[in-house]
Amino acid sequence: MTITDEPTTSLPEPPWVSGGEGETGHLEELRTDPIALMQRVRDECGDVGQFRLADKELVLFTGAEANEIFFRAPDEDLDQAAAYPFMTPIFGEGVVFDASPERRREQLHNMALRDKQMRGHAETIQREVDEMVARWIGDGGEGQIDLLDWFAELTIYTSSSCLIGRKFRLDLDRRFAELYHDLERGTDAIAYVDAHADIPSFRARDAARVGLVELVQGIMDGREASGPVEGDDRDLLDVLMSLRDEEGKLRFDADQITGMFISMMFAGHHTTSGTAAWTLIELLRHPEEMAAVVAELDELYADGTEVSYQALRSMPILESAIKEALRLHPPLIILMRVANVDVEVGGYRIPAGKMVAASPAISNRLPEAFGDPQVFRPGRYLEDPGADVANPWNWIPFGAGRHRCVGAQFAMMQLKAIFSVLLKDWEFRAAQPLESYRNDHSKMVVQLAQPCLVDFRRRGADDTEAWRTTAIATGAAASVPTSGSTATAPTASTGSAGSGGEAVSGTRASGWRIAVDRDLCQGHAVCESEAPGIFEVGKAHTVTVLDDRPADDRRAEVEQAIKYCPTHALSIVEDD
Numbered sequence: 001m002t003i004t005d006e007p008t009t010s011l012p013e014p015p016w017v018s019g020g021e022g023e024t025g026h027l028e029e030l031r032t033d034p035i036a037l038m039q040r041v042r043d044e045c046g047d048v049g050q051f052r053l054a055d056k057e058l059v060l061f062t063g064a065e066a067n068e069i070f071f072r073a074p075d076e077d078l079d080q081a082a083a084y085p086f087m088t089p090i091f092g093e094g095v096v097f098d099a100s101p102e103r104r105r106e107q108l109h110n111m112a113l114r115d116k117q118m119r120g121h122a123e124t125i126q127r128e129v130d131e132m133v134a135r136w137i138g139d140g141g142e143g144q145i146d147l148l149d150w151f152a153e154l155t156i157y158t159s160s161s162c163l164i165g166r167k168f169r170l171d172l173d174r175r176f177a178e179l180y181h182d183l184e185r186g187t188d189a190i191a192y193v194d195a196h197a198d199i200p201s202f203r204a205r206d207a208a209r210v211g212l213v214e215l216v217q218g219i220m221d222g223r224e225a226s227g228p229v230e231g232d233d234r235d236l237l238d239v240l241m242s243l244r245d246e247e248g249k250l251r252f253d254a255d256q257i258t259g260m261f262i263s264m265m266f267a268g269h270h271t272t273s274g275t276a277a278w279t280l281i282e283l284l285r286h287p288e289e290m291a292a293v294v295a296e297l298d299e300l301y302a303d304g305t306e307v308s309y310q311a312l313r314s315m316p317i318l319e320s321a322i323k324e325a326l327r328l329h330p331p332l333i334i335l336m337r338v339a340n341v342d343v344e345v346g347g348y349r350i351p352a353g354k355m356v357a358a359s360p361a362i363s364n365r366l367p368e369a370f371g372d373p374q375v376f377r378p379g380r381y382l383e384d385p386g387a388d389v390a391n392p393w394n395w396i397p398f399g400a401g402r403h404r405c406v407g408a409q410f411a412m413m414q415l416k417a418i419f420s421v422l423l424k425d426w427e428f429r430a431a432q433p434l435e436s437y438r439n440d441h442s443k444m445v446v447q448l449a450q451p452c453l454v455d456f457r458r459r460g461a462d463d464t465e466a467w468r469t470t471a472i473a474t475g476a477a478a479s480v481p482t483s484g485s486t487a488t489a490p491t492a493s494t495g496s497a498g499s500g501g502e503a504v505s506g507t508r509a510s511g512w513r514i515a516v517d518r519d520l521c522q523g524h525a526v527c528e529s530e531a532p533g534i535f536e537v538g539k540a541h542t543v544t545v546l547d548d549r550p551a552d553d554r555r556a557e558v559e560q561a562i563k564y565c566p567t568h569a570l571s572i573v574e575d576d
Contacts, residue, residue, distance in 0.1 A: 011349035014048040014059050017041045024193070025052030031189045034333060034441050038062075038359045048346045054193045058336070058355040062362050064369065064393040066345050070337065070358045071393065071401030072519045078337035080403060083355060086191030089205060090183055091266075092259030114525045114537075118413060119309040121162045125417040126307040128157045128169075133426065142457035144431055147277040148448040153177040155273040158414055159265045165235020171219045179215070182208035183262070184270060187444040201443070212262070217254035270445055271331045271398075271411045276418055277448050279325040281437045282376045284430050284454070287468075289378055293318050297424050312416045313564070316385075320378035322415050323388055326397035328376060329439065330360035333446055335399055360396045369394040389568050392520075402519050409524055409566035424459075429468045431455045508549040513575050514558060516543060520569035527561035527570060535561060543569075 017040055020026040029037045030053065038060055041049040047063040061070045070078065132154050136143060156177040161169035186205020190197050220241060223229070229238050240260070243251040252260070283290040296317040305311055336357045343350040350356060365373040369391050371380065381387045388395040398408040405411070422428075430437075431453035440449040461467065514534070523541025527534075534554065536544045550558065555572075562570045 011344060011347065014050050014346075014348040014350065015045045016050045016052075017044050020052050024054045027053045027189065027193065031442060034189070035361050038334070038362050042362055046346070048348050048350075053189075056192060056355055058357055059350050061345065061356060061358045063366065064391070067358050067363060067393040067396065067400065069343070069345055070335075070356060071396075071399065071403065073337070073343075074402070077339070077341050078343070078356060079340050080337055082338035082340075083336035086187075086195035089195055089202075090186060090209065091263050092209075092255060114523075116525065116529060118410065118524075119529075121410070121413060122307050122309045122312055122417050124161050124166065125158045125414055126421055128161055129154065129418055129421040132157070133421070136426075136456060142455070144453055144455050146450060147280065147452040147454060148273075148450055151273040151276045152181055152269075154418070155269045155276070155414065156180055156265070158418075159269045159272070160261075162410070162414075163264050164237060164261060167233065167235045168219070168237050171222075172215075176212070176215055179208040179211045180262075180265075180269070183212070184266075184445045184447065185443055188442065189444055191444075209258070209262075213255050213258045216258045216261070220254055220257070270447075271405070271407070272414045272418075274329070274331045274447060275322065275326055275411070276415055277452065278329040279322050279415065279419070280422075280428060280454065281430075281434070281452075282325050282328070283321060284428060285434050286376055289321060289376070293321055293419070294423050297420060301420070301424055307417055307420045309413075312413055312420070315416055315420070316382060317378070318416055318419055319412070320381035322412065322419075323381050324376055324378045327364045327370070327388075327395060328374075329446075330364055330397040331446060332399075332444070333361035333441065334359050334444065335403075358396065360399075363394045363396055366394055392568060400520075402522075404520065404522065404567050406522050406524075409526070426456050427459050427464060427468070429455050508551070511549065511552075511575065512555070513573050514545050514548045514550075515571045515573045516545060517569045517571070520567045522567050522569075524566050526564050526566060530561040530564060531557035534558060 017026070017037070019029065019037075019040075022028075026037055030051075037051065041051060041060045042062045045060075047066045048059060048061060050057055050059050052058070061067055075081070132150075153174055156172065157169055160172060182204045185201050186208070188199065188201050190199065191202075196202065219237065223238065223241060228242065237257065240252050240257055241250060245251055283293060296315055300311060300314060334357050336355055339350055339352050339354050339356055341352050343356065363369070367373050370387075371377075384390070392400055398405040398411075432451060437452055438449050439446050457467070521543050523537050523543060525535075525537035525543075527543060528537045531550075531554065534545065534547050534550050534557065536546055538544070558570075558572065562572065
C-alpha cells in the first residue's frame, strides 16, 4: 500500500459498484440514500470501490488498511482542500478549505482548544446550559422540546462562549442559531457538481451567510462606537478588531471575521448538537443504560461537586454512551480528498486526479472491527477501554490521523458537561415512537430529521416510571436492539503522583521510552499539562519530548498524558 509520484499502470483500477448508468451517475442516490450506496460499494467491491458523481469519479476506502493510508497521507498527496470547494460559499474566501494548508492549520488551531484554556471551559458550559434550562423552570418545570432546535441553539452559545468569548456570546440570540442552521443545510450533495446551483437550500445558505455577516457587522459597529477595550474584558473579536493596517483600517472586515467564526464553530457545533441528541435518544431507547449513566452522575455530584474539568474526566459510563452514539451516528458520513499522486491500495491503482473518500458511517459498523456492530452497547468501552483506541482506522467519527477533528476533545468535554447538568436535574421521555427518530441524509452535514420531540420535567417526582411510559404507547417498546446488561466501569490505577513540574534530570540510558506518532499529534498540549518538564508544546502546535526516557517515578504522569491525549498520538515502548 503506497503513494507514489511514479505511474503504476500495471495494477488495475478499483472495481465499480453497480448502478449509476444515467448522466449524473450515482449522484441522485448519494443525495437520497448515501449510506445504502456506500454500503453497496463495500459489499460489492470490498475495501476499495468506485462510484460516479456526474463527471467526477470517486474511490471509496473502507476497512483499517485502506483508511490508514487515507488518513495518514499529507495534503501534498491527498489534498483535502481540493475536495471541498463547495464549502467556500459557507466559510468564505480565504478561510479553511479556500486557504493554503499552512494557513488552514493556523486558523483551525484556536488557542481556546489548548489544554490550559480547556480547563476553564467546563464552568462556562455549565453556565450556558443552566441559562437555557432556566426557561424550563419559568414554564413550570416541564414541557417539550425539539432536539434538533434546542441542542443547535445551546451549542451555538457554548461554542461561541468558549471559543470566541462570553462577551460575543451575550451579543447573540436565537436568530444567530437559526441562520447558522440554514447555513449547515446548504451542503446538498449536488454541490459536488455545482456549488452555486439554483436550488432552495443553496439560496437559503447564501441568504443565511449574508444575515450572519450583518449580525457580526452590527456587533462590530457597536464596539467601534464604544472605543477600544483592554484587559480581561477583551474577547477574540476585540483582538481581531485591534489589528490594523498601515492606514489604520481594520485588517479583517466583517465578512472575513464571520468566516473565521463559522469555521471555528462549524465542526464543534455540529458534532456536539447532533451527538447530544442521539446520545439522549439512545439512552431513552435503552433505559438500563440511562439508569447507569444517571447513577454515575448522582454519585459523582452527591457532595455538591460543581461541574469541572477534573469531574468531567471521571465519568466513564457517560463517556462510553457518548462514544457509542458517535460510532452509530457519526456527524459526517463521508470525508473526501483529491489524489495529487498515484495511490496503490489493496492491489489497485488510483491515478492522480481522482477523488478518494472514507466513510465513518460504514467503517464504524464493520463486523470485523466491532462485535454486534449494529447494537448500541456502551459496555464495549468499559469492558475494553481501548475499544476505540485499538481501532484508530475504523472508529473514525472524528476522522483520524493528521486531519482528525481538532475540536474532538472540546466536543467530548461539551457533551459530558451538558449531560452533567441535564441528567442530574431533569428527566426525559420520548414524545414520539422511538423508532421514528432518524437522521436526514439529504445533506452532507447530517442532521436529525424533524420532528424529533422529547418531553422533560424536573427529577424528584414519585411517579417517574409511570411518567416515562405513558407519553406514547410505543415510546418504551420500540423495536430496537437491546444492549444486554450494563457493564460496570473499571477502576483505573494511577500509580504514584510523580515528581511534579520540576525539570527532569538523570535520563535513563535504557528501559521504557516515550514514542510520538507525528501523523496523529495536533498540539492540544494535554501532555504538557499532565507531565510538565517531559513534554513541551510550542506556538507551532508541535510537541517536543524533552526526555524520552524519564525517571521511573514519573511514569505515572506519562501514562496520564497518554491516557488523555485526544488524538492517541503518544505511547510507551518497552525497550531493552
